[in-house]
Amino acid sequence: MNYKYHMPTKVFSGKNCIVANSDVFKTFGSKAMLVTGRSSAKKNGSQHDVITALEQQGIDYVVFDKVMANPTIECAYEGAEFAKANQVYFIVAIGGGSPMDAAKAMALLAKQDIQPEDLFNGQYAEDVLPIIAVPTTAGTGSEVTQYSILTNNLLETKTSIAADILFPKVAFVDAKYMSGLPxxxxxxxxxxxxxxxxxxxxxxxxxxxxxxxxxxxxxxxxxxxxxxxxxxxxxxxxxxxxxxxxxxxxxxxxxxxxxxxxxxxxxxxxxxxxxxxxxxxxxxxxxxxxxxxxxxxxxxxxxxxxxxxxxxxxxxxxxxxxxxxxxxxxxxxxxxxxxxxxxxxxxxxxxxxxxxxxxxxxxxxxxxxxxxxxxxx
Amino acid sequence: MNYKYHMPTKVFSGKNCIVANSDVFKTFGSKAMLVTGRSSAKKNGSQHDVITALEQQGIDYVVFDKVMANPTIECAYEGAEFAKANQVYFIVAIGGGSPMDAAKAMALLAKQDIQPEDLFNGQYAEDVLPIIAVPTTAGTGSEVTQYSILTNNLLETKTSIAADILFPKVAFVDAKYMSGLPxxxxxxxxxxxxxxxxxxxxxxxxxxxxxxxxxxxxxxxxxxxxxxxxxxxxxxxxxxxxxxxxxxxxxxxxxxxxxxxxxxxxxxxxxxxxxxxxxxxxxxxxxxxxxxxxxxxxxxxxxxxxxxxxxxxxxxxxxxxxxxxxxxxxxxxxxxxxxxxxxxxxxxxxxxxxxxxxxxxxxxxxxxxxxxxxxxx
CATH class of the missing domain: 1.20.1090.10 (Dehydroquinate synthase-like - alpha domain)
Structure with a gap:
């Protein structure tokens, strides 16, 4: 009976749950950064729903859609710079594990100065951009985890950042975005x-x-x-x-x-x-x-x-x-x-x-x- | 598949989990208020373990041990005044549902001016004293809920305050405190x-x-x-x-x-x-x-x-x-x-x-x- 349990993310599940709960976005600030891959979030309707919700709430946004499969550390730093340059208050991560995991690292790096060699050392301050996660594949579960898994070319493997501050604040779980998935x-x-x-x-x-x-x-x-x-x-x-x-x-x-x-x-x-x-x-x-x-x-x-x-x-x-x-x-x-x-x-x-x-x-x-x-x- | 899930409390379960994780208390500030009933927390060892953990971490504390079974609204206000007078940073609730539920209302009322007639209206600001919960009975589950259930003499029943800010930040679940329970x-x-x-x-x-x-x-x-x-x-x-x-x-x-x-x-x-x-x-x-x-x-x-x-x-x-x-x-x-x-x-x-x-x-x-x-x- 010795264990620890913690999973603070608020999960909304169901068809059209993003637009139905657009008021949730409002609590995180007036400008968001969408983090996603090149194209699938545009095709499967998830990006459209997020933008609809943001517009309903009068929230400004910028889009960073350059996350590749098995995202690299460099990609995370690039996104963090983009977030800082655009002075966003929170991140909406849309996609499979790659955009969600990259977005978490960006949320961390946008608020804390961490050198690449210290990125996986587990020592972080409390500051992070709030993350809202919208999974569009059913696999990673990153929408309800504290992990950001990045490709680490130095170690020739994937490496995890694990930190409670990386739990998304909110996850919107809507299977309709998977309808065209091969x-x-x-x-x-x-x-x-x-x-x-x-x-x-x-x-x-x-x-x-x-x-x-x-x-x-x-x-x-x-x-x-x-x-x-x-x-x-x-x-x-x-x-x-x-x-x-x-x-x-x-x-x-x-x-x-x-x-x-x-x-x-x-x-x-x-x-x-x-x-x-x-x-x-x-x-x-x-x-x-x-x-x-x-x-x-x-x-x-x-x-x-x-x-x-x-x-x-x-x-x-x-x-x-x-x-x-x-x-x-x-x-x-x-x-x-x-x-x-x-x-x-x-x-x-x-x-x-x-x-x-x-x-x-x-x-x-x-x-x-x-x-x-x-x-x- | 339409639902919402949220339970942000961090749970530590296991024998002696309070003292083993005493560093957790440190994150909430330098002075605590223990909220409990008249005697059981003293007899079953839970109060002793909490005090040991606080002393290990050099945290000052005061004790409010006047919570009755089926606690009243008046008790909640009294405890909130005590918390304010003693300028505590967080509350450790020890006991069954009564102390835990009363402590939640105290945590709210210590930080927000709410009149008794508005106490159950569901409209609260975000401010609340952090709550650490130590259950000593196995029933209420209040250690992992957002509810504070108080006896409402006006309505002649029990009434709930329900608010996400009332989820305890941490719950220490150790069955040893139940050993003498009738x-x-x-x-x-x-x-x-x-x-x-x-x-x-x-x-x-x-x-x-x-x-x-x-x-x-x-x-x-x-x-x-x-x-x-x-x-x-x-x-x-x-x-x-x-x-x-x-x-x-x-x-x-x-x-x-x-x-x-x-x-x-x-x-x-x-x-x-x-x-x-x-x-x-x-x-x-x-x-x-x-x-x-x-x-x-x-x-x-x-x-x-x-x-x-x-x-x-x-x-x-x-x-x-x-x-x-x-x-x-x-x-x-x-x-x-x-x-x-x-x-x-x-x-x-x-x-x-x-x-x-x-x-x-x-x-x-x-x-x-x-x-x-x-x-x-």
């Missing part, structure tokens, strides 16, 4: 969310609160799984209908609430190399490794895996492996040299060193990569 | 917590998040139920051991997180009269009415009740009724005049008017009271 992106992000919930249950920081949220999150993934399997088979995005989108959005938000408490574990630590060096999508990278790590956990803590399988409505890990395989398809080509390099990086990562109930050895990490990518031992 | 108090408060979770699921403001927390809370009640039944039969408080206390503390905190989202429903609306006019303990009052209200709900929304029964691990409402009856024993004597008066008050209460998925009519409220108190129709 099948592959939908699946990759959904698998990321699933990985958050499963890893949350495998974290030493898990608690009865995070576990309750994780199991609920997993149940929403399971509810959406048949439609995702059909869609990946046929390539027909229309199979991912409004109900599926809503289920996935809730799955991802609940999973975000989980990792806000627990952090991630071996799966994310290993997955980051796949993304950094092999350009494998983040959620997909986790999905390729998730069942492998569960198999390692099962050896010493079978009841933990049984609890996760129960939430999945499954009795065998092989069923789960089959589901992930169906969703993710053919795996990428990895060399043994890749594996050795990635394993060494992973075992040094805090998510393995400090956060796993079952801490894999370097040999086990090696074996998980080999297994996941069908390499001979 | 069997009857333990059961009454536990039944209050159960009522919060069940009513949360019956509220129009329920959501997937609050339902997940409610079901988990109910499961903890069920886990503790056999020991409570044994203790009530034998009167042996030692049957309520550390594990039972922990389970009940978690049950109550989760249930608090639920009503922070959902509010309460017909059960609380009806129960307040039993407490105000008949001096029946608050939790007991809810427990006497809970199964009756579930029976009313079952008529039009059987699946809702089935979901609650599933969380209880039961298949029939009669099983639940039998459990409550075993825990609560012989009922008090009520007259038909009482029933008529209480029913009229209940149907006018916001918890019935605005918050029930199944809104009972005055006749149904009448019938529930009659049934609960074995009165002939």
């Amino acid at each position: 099948v592959t992106t939908t699946i990759n992000t959904a698998v990321d969310a699933l990985s958050h919930s499963v890893e949350g249950m495998l974290s030493i920081r898990s608690s009865l609160v995070s576990d309750a949220l994780a199991k609920e999150s997993i149940r929403y993934f399971v509810k959406a799984a048949p439609a995702m399997c059909d869609a990946v088979g046929s390539g027909d995005v229309s199979l991912l209908d409004e109900t599926v989108r809503q289920d996935l959005m809730q799955c991802a938000m609940l999973a975000g609430m989980v990792i806000a408490q627990t952090g991630t574990t071996a799966v994310h630590a290993m997955g980051y190399s796949l993304t950094y060096f092999k350009d494998i999508d983040h959620g997909r990278a986790n999905g390729l490794l998730l069942a492998e790590y569960m198999a390692v956990v099962q050896e010493s803590e079978p009841q933990l895996v049984a609890e996760i399988l129960a939430a999945l409505g499954m009795s065998e890990l092989s069923e789960f492996k089959a589901l992930l395989s169906k969703l993710l398809g053919e795996v990428e080509v990895l060399t043994k040299d890749d594996v050795v390099k990635f394993s060494a990086k992973a075992v040094a990562a805090p998510a393995i060193k400090g956060n796993c109930k079952v801490k894999p050895t370097e040999d086990e990490v090696n074996a998980m990569f080999m297994q996941a990518f069908n390499l001979a031992f | 069997v009857t108090t333990t059961i009454n408060t536990a039944v209050d917590a159960l009522s919060h979770s069940v009513e949360g699921m019956l509220s129009i403001r329920s959501s997937l998040v609050s339902d997940a927390l409610a079901k988990e809370s109910i499961r903890y009640f069920v886990k503790a139920a056999p020991a409570m039944c044994d203790a009530v039969g034998s009167g042996d408080v030692s049957l309520l051991d550390e594990t039972v206390r922990q389970d009940l503390m978690q049950c109550a905190m989760l249930a608090g997180m639920v009503i922070a989202q959902t509010g309460t429903t017909a059960v609380h609306a009806m129960g307040y009269s039993l407490t105000y006019f008949k001096d029946i303990d608050h939790g007991r009052a809810n427990g006497l009415l809970l199964a009756e209200y579930m029976a009313v709900v079952q008529e039009s929304e059987p699946q809702l009740v089935a979901e609650i029964l599933a969380a209880l691990g039961m298949s029939e409402l009669s099983e639940f009724k039998a459990l409550l009856s075993k825990l609560l024993g012989e009922v008090e004597v009520l007259t038909k005049d009482d029933v008529v008066k209480f029913s009229a008050k209940a149907v006018a209460a916001p918890a019935i008017k605005g918050n029930c998925k199944v809104k009972p009519t005055e006749d149904e409220v009448n019938a529930m009271f009659m049934q609960a108190f074995n009165l002939a129709f």
Whole structure:
């Protein structure tokens, strides 16, 4: 019963919740900066809804739409300068994990002078621009976390800024912005969310609160799984209908609430190399490794895996492996040299060193990569 | 999927969590006011632990230990004056619902000039003394809610101040302070917590998040139920051991997180009269009415009740009724005049008017009271 729980973000969920609650924006000041990627927020209607809400409330705004996938530290500094130059009072982050995570770093850097080499040291003052988050994918859960994950070219991996001041003040969770999201992106992000919930249950920081949220999150993934399997088979995005989108959005938000408490574990630590060096999508990278790590956990803590399988409505890990395989398809080509390099990086990562109930050895990490990518031992 | 979720309190749970996290107090200033009842916080060790933590951090403090059960508006004003006179920076509320709820009103009134007639109008500025909550009973969940419930002699009932600024900044949840709590108090408060979770699921403001927390809370009640039944039969408080206390503390905190989202429903609306006019303990009052209200709900929304029964691990409402009856024993004597008066008050209460998925009519409220108190129709 030893745990800490904290998730201060105010969540508004539901169709058209942004415009219906436009008065919320008013409490943060008279000028906003929208932070988003190049185009998707314009296409999916989210940017339009935010602007409608801001205009309804007579709030001025500027747009920073230069966030790339897997945003860099440089991007965060550039956005922070833009925020300062435009004297904005708050940030509205619109998009998937990349714009939300970049926006959090911008919110911090706009108010505090922090050198790049100190950015991940965990020592920050209280000052930050308030953040309002509008997720348009169902994966990261960044709308309800204190994490900003940036690509760190110095360390050749992704690195997290984790600070309570980075929790968005408000999250608007509306699945309608996902309606045009391609099948592959939908699946990759959904698998990321699933990985958050499963890893949350495998974290030493898990608690009865995070576990309750994780199991609920997993149940929403399971509810959406048949439609995702059909869609990946046929390539027909229309199979991912409004109900599926809503289920996935809730799955991802609940999973975000989980990792806000627990952090991630071996799966994310290993997955980051796949993304950094092999350009494998983040959620997909986790999905390729998730069942492998569960198999390692099962050896010493079978009841933990049984609890996760129960939430999945499954009795065998092989069923789960089959589901992930169906969703993710053919795996990428990895060399043994890749594996050795990635394993060494992973075992040094805090998510393995400090956060796993079952801490894999370097040999086990090696074996998980080999297994996941069908390499001979 | 239309809902709002917000629970910003930072929760520390676990044995000795106050002293282990004494640095948390430091962030709120150099002088505190402890708000508590006459004696229990001194006996159960909670006041001692808070003082130890404050002294470790060099924080000065004053003690206001005059909060009575079912605290009055006058008590809240008196404590606020005491806080102002002593120029404290924050409040540490220690005890059951009464000290915590009174402390919240004091925190508000110490910073804002509000006349008694405006105290419940919902219009407050942002200023409030920060509140740290230390529950010593497992019932109210006030440590994680935005409610301050005071006895309102003008309206002859209990009335809530509900404001986001009243969420405690921090809650320290340590079941060890409950170790000496008498069997009857333990059961009454536990039944209050159960009522919060069940009513949360019956509220129009329920959501997937609050339902997940409610079901988990109910499961903890069920886990503790056999020991409570044994203790009530034998009167042996030692049957309520550390594990039972922990389970009940978690049950109550989760249930608090639920009503922070959902509010309460017909059960609380009806129960307040039993407490105000008949001096029946608050939790007991809810427990006497809970199964009756579930029976009313079952008529039009059987699946809702089935979901609650599933969380209880039961298949029939009669099983639940039998459990409550075993825990609560012989009922008090009520007259038909009482029933008529209480029913009229209940149907006018916001918890019935605005918050029930199944809104009972005055006749149904009448019938529930009659049934609960074995009165002939």
